[in-house]
Amino acid sequence: xxxKKNGAWKYCYWLDGSALAELQLELAKHNIAMTRxxxxxxxxxxxEAGYAEPATWEVICKHDAAPWYRASPHAGEILAVTSFPLGxxxxxxxxxxxxxxxxxxxxxxxxxxxxxxxxxxSFRSRIPEGWGAFPREMGEAIVKGLNNLSEKKLx
Numbered sequence: 001x002x003x004k005k006n007g008a009w010k011y012c013y014w015l016d017g018s019a020l021a022e023l024q025l026e027l028a029k030h031n032i033a034m035t036r037x038x039x040x041x042x043x044x045x046x047x048e049a050g051y052a053e054p055a056t057w058e059v060i061c062k063h064d065a066a067p068w069y070r071a072s073p074h075a076g077e078i079l080a081v082t083s084f085p086l087g088x089x090x091x092x093x094x095x096x097x098x099x100x101x102x103x104x105x106x107x108x109x110x111x112x113x114x115x116x117x118x119x120x121x122s123f124r125s126r127i128p129e130g131w132g133a134f135p136r137e138m139g140e141a142i143v144k145g146l147n148n149l150s151e152k153k154l155x
Contacts, residue, residue, distance in 0.1 A: 008097035010045060011085050014077040015093055020051060023080060023090070034080070040145070041065065044081040052079040060145065063134035071128035 015023065024034055027049055035050035037043035039059045044050035054076055057066040069075060074095070086094075109117065117123065 008085075008099050009083070010098040011082045011094060012096045012098065013080040013082075013086065013090055013093040014074045014095055015051075015080050015090075016077060019090075019093065020078050020080060023086070026087075037079075041069075041079055044079055048084070049080070049082045051081070054078065063138070064131065067128035067131040070130075 027034060032048050035044065035047045037050060037052035037056045039056070040061060041052035041056050043056075044052045054069075057069045061069075080093075108114075
């Protein structure tokens with residue numbers, strides 16, 4: 001099973017509890033234990049395989065990613081992440097792949113344009129409830145935590 005394709009770094013699937021249990025049993029046959037994200041869904045990126053349960057989104061990411069998760073068609077589902085594509089039975093659940101990129105933007109919009117974009121009615125109408133309630137005092141701790149996570153070797 002573990003075989004990378006197409007230069008993807010990670011494969012992201014949305015599963016229900018029974019599909020996750022089935023996947024865990026299948027991976028165990030290949031001596032692969034799934035890493036359970038505990039405080040941040042990004043922890044699922046560690047190792048060869050990982051997962052983030054719905055409650056995980058509400059720990060560290062409750063003010064930024066969680067509102068988007070709750071408003072998404074995948075609310076209530078489990079994010080499963082692997083370093084290899086899963087079998088055909090999981091193809092319908094594959095949402096995306098994460099691939100390395102050397103993209104660098106040529107330029108960023110000036111501050112005034114960013115303000116305009118952030119206040120655009122089309123954008124504002126898509127913001128899920130609770131997203132703007134991010135407490136500033138949490139910012140430094142989150143940045144520090146994400147820096148620690150990204151400093152660890154990811155497969």
